[in-house]
Amino acid sequence: MTLLLNNDDVEAVLTMPDCIAVMEDTYRELAKGAALSRTRSDSFCRTARSDALYSLKSMDGVAPKLGVGAVRINSDIITWPVEGGTERRVKVPAAPDARWVGLVLLFSTQNGEPLAIFPDGVAQRMRVGAANGLGVKYLARKNARVAGLLGSGWQAGAQAMAVCAARKIDVIRCFSPNRSNREAFAREWSGKLDVEVIAVDSPEAAFAGADVAMCATNSIDNVFFRRWLKPGLHVSAVKRPELEVAAMKACDMLVIHNNVGSPTHLFTKGVSIPEKAENKGWMLAEEIGFDTLPTLPQLIAGEVAGRTNDNQITCFLNNLGLGLQFAAVGSIVYRKAKERGLGREFPTDWFTQSVHP
């Protein structure tokens, strides 16, 4: 049977500690050359809306130890509205019933069969959270107790889960520009996590006394600055532009997620994406020299040392997602969903064929 799951199913079975554990082991495999990840590709063309582009994005990964391969696909209508003088990248829920389109297909490396199909939404934020959680685990001070968090959206929740899974956190101070959003976030996550989550009214208040500074925003401009660094801090970002370059350069240790290579960007003729919104990350890559930086898999595999004393300032930048993350997370989702009888079961024959392709 091939399992079709929805985000509720994924959320029901995927805990942050499990996610961190499976990804930790899979990064070790990647460092050994025992797992594979095919870099993302994005294809852009015009669409019905004159202010939007269509984007078809795909990435693959194979985790032999887990017995799975995964392909993650996003089929998006994207706009770049200007808000408060800044361009933001916004995916439009243009599919029927105002929904988004992102799918993970999971296959067996033992017999090739399609094991499961599920939306990428929950898995996507959990794998981002888990990667940054591993950054905290390997780089933050062991006695870290206080986290500051910028952002109160979809990614911020996963970051809150992740930091609490990696360290014994007592308090998370959260800032985001919209007061009601950050207060709602504080209420929700105080309930869900066994920590005090407090909404504060400035980034400075979020980071005051923090051992870990986490950025989980949708911003394409810098949100974390050098002036906020202090001895012993661990800084964590989910997107390249979040961190001021000067801040990254001033850290004692900067670790990136991976250096498997830049995504492939294809455009139909005459089509381009807003320079500032999309290219800042890549320009940053050149300025910082990503090729020479240690990566999370290297750190986990012990190929590079982590923090060596409590005064160092460390930084983890989740520079680019990997298809492999969806294989790792997918293996947990599939196994647990099967155990619990979740999802819709289809005959595997519906997704296989009797002809040699």
Next chain:
Amino acid sequence: MTLLLNNDDVEAVLTMPDCIAVMEDTYRELAKGAALSRTRSDSFCRTARSDALYSLKSMDGVAPKLGVGAVRINSDIITWPVEGGTERRVKVPAAPDARWVGLVLLFSTQNGEPLAIFPDGVAQRMRVGAANGLGVKYLARKNARVAGLLGSGWQAGAQAMAVCAARKIDVIRCFSPNRSNREAFAREWSGKLDVEVIAVDSPEAAFAGADVAMCATNSIDNVFFRRWLKPGLHVSAVKRPELEVAAMKACDMLVIHNNVGSPTHLFTKGVSIPEKAENKGWMLAEEIGFDTLPTLPQLIAGEVAGRTNDNQITCFLNNLGLGLQFAAVGSIVYRKAKERGLGREFPTDWFTQSVHP
């Protein structure tokens, strides 16, 4: 609704003339830069069988004029058995019920929604046939009447359809090493096509008097040689190694399918694929200098001239498949299947999500 189709559905709606027509127009779009194709990637690792590897293959394409994007995925267990002193690449039907795994996912470029999911088997041979059929249309003599064909398998049938769609063919002479296979092929296709298909007992007999020489084999060794060239002939191959390099070099005009770039091959540590079986094509590419050769999209767009007289020897080599072909073919499959009410309809919501991914 999202349509789930099987190969019977695809076969029922996909005619070779339609396939050729939609691909011809889509290649024109590609030449203009108005369509996109992301080159294939293959990831290889070990699997349960010690004599086999697992391969996860993917390719994408976007055809804005047709309003669709497609991702094609293959999840295969592959062996390289030696038969008659020669290695062959054989995909093992290892999925439940002894089946293969190849899927096409079709998306709308207008709203991103998943339109259809179907196995790649029939679509795959139709798009190979149609590409070579376009080679015949643009390169063979207008008065071509006789076709020679090497091969009697899955691809050979599509090549027979294609040459008949492109020229008014009277007779196809078919050779393959196994007598009963070639005789069965002749019976089947004499019935299906309005031409005489004759099984012959040597390649020479197949090509005697032929205006078009078509190779549609599973061979990883040369099957067509320079000594069989003669004025006015059009040579057609579905795989790189089929043609002796000397034969290609001796043609007046050699057109390849595309030069979007070599596939990405990823291997886990210690894993490799048989040099001869897999690398011959790429070595060939270097020897022939694929980068400088005219391509089918250029030929169709009129950027390069086709045959200019009846004595020229022309050659079309289908060097590498494109994800874009599955978008083009998929658009026909989807539209016609909808019209005829074929396939299983699922709520689109099952494949979309309410969270911003």
